[in-house]
Amino acid sequence: MNELQKAAAGLLYDANHDPAVLEMRLQAKVKLHDFHALSPANVTARQAILRSLLGRIGARFTIEGPFHCDYGFNIGIGDDFYANVNLVILDGAPVTIGHHVFVAPNVGLYTAAHPLDAARRNQGLEYALPITIGDHVWIGAGVSVMPGVSIGSGSMIGAGSVVTRDIPAGVVAVGNPCRVLRATTEADARQTRFAKP
Numbered sequence: 001m002n003e004l005q006k007a008a009a010g011l012l013y014d015a016n017h018d019p020a021v022l023e024m025r026l027q028a029k030v031k032l033h034d035f036h037a038l039s040p041a042n043v044t045a046r047q048a049i050l051r052s053l054l055g056r057i058g059a060r061f062t063i064e065g066p067f068h069c070d071y072g073f074n075i076g077i078g079d080d081f082y083a084n085v086n087l088v089i090l091d092g093a094p095v096t097i098g099h100h101v102f103v104a105p106n107v108g109l110y111t112a113a114h115p116l117d118a119a120r121r122n123q124g125l126e127y128a129l130p131i132t133i134g135d136h137v138w139i140g141a142g143v144s145v146m147p148g149v150s151i152g153s154g155s156m157i158g159a160g161s162v163v164t165r166d167i168p169a170g171v172v173a174v175g176n177p178c179r180v181l182r183a184t185t186e187a188d189a190r191q192t193r194f195a196k197p
C-alpha cells in the first residue's frame with residue numbers, strides 16, 4: 001500500500017516526507033497560485049482552473065479567493081455552490097458537498113489530523129476522515145468542521161462553531177462544541193423582518 005492508499009483507507013500515512021504525496025500537494029499549490037494570480041474579473045479562466053483542480057464541481061459556482069486545499073481531487077461539490085473568502089479545505093480524505101451550499105468567510109473543513117502521541121506525530125504521520133455536507137446547507141463565518149463529521153441537508157451552522165459530531169438534517173446548530181439549537185421551521189420561511197428586537 002502506498003501512502004495515498006493508506007490515506008484513503010483511513011490509516012496513518014506519511015504526509016510530510018513521501019515524494020508522491022508532496023508532489024500531489026505541490027501540483028495543487030501551483031494551480032491555486034495560478035487561480036489567485038488571475039483578476040476576479042476573469043471568471044471563466046478562474047473557474048477553469050478550479051474545475052481542473054477539484055474532483056468534481058457542478059454547475060454555477062463561485063469560490064472567492066483566497067482559497068486553499070491540499071489535493072483537490074478529493075473534493076466533490078454539487079451545483080450552485082458559493083464560498084466566501086478564506087475557505088480552507090484539508091482534503092486528505094474525501095470532502096463531499098451537496099447542491100445549493102453557502103459557505104461564509106473563514107471556514108475550515110479539516111479531514112486531516114495527527115496522532116495525539118508526539119512520537120508518531122513527529123514522524124510526520126497523519127490520518128484523514130471524510131467530511132460530508134448535504135444539500136441546502138449554510139455554514140456561518142469562522143466555522144471549523146472536524147475530521148469525519150457529516151452535516152445533514154437543510155441545516156445551518158452558526159458563526160464560530162466547532163463541529164465535532166454529526167449534525168442532523170433540518171436544524172440550526174451553534175457553538176463550541178456545536179450543538180443543535182433548534183429545528184428549522186415553516187416560520188423561518190415566512191419571516192420577513194430580521195432585525196433583532
Ligand SMILES: CC(=O)SCCNC(=O)CCNC(=O)[C@H](O)C(C)(C)COP(=O)(O)OP(=O)(O)OC[C@H]1O[C@@H](n2cnc3c(N)ncnc32)[C@H](O)[C@@H]1OP(=O)(O)O
Pocket residue numbers: 084102103104105139140141156157158159160161172174175181
Ligand atoms: C455565505 C456567507 O457569506 S454568509 C455571511 C456571514 N454571516 C454569518 O456567518 C452569520 C451566521 N448567523 C448566525 O450564526 C446566527 O446567529 C444564526 C443564524 C445561528 C441565528 O439563528 P437564530 O435561530 O435566529 O438564533 P437567535 O439569534 O435567536 O439566537 C438563539 C440563541 O442562540 C445563540 N446563538 C446564535 N447564534 C450563535 C452562534 N453563532 N454561536 C453561539 N450561540 C449562538 C444566541 O445567543 C441565543 O442564545 P440565548 O437564547 O441564550 O440568548
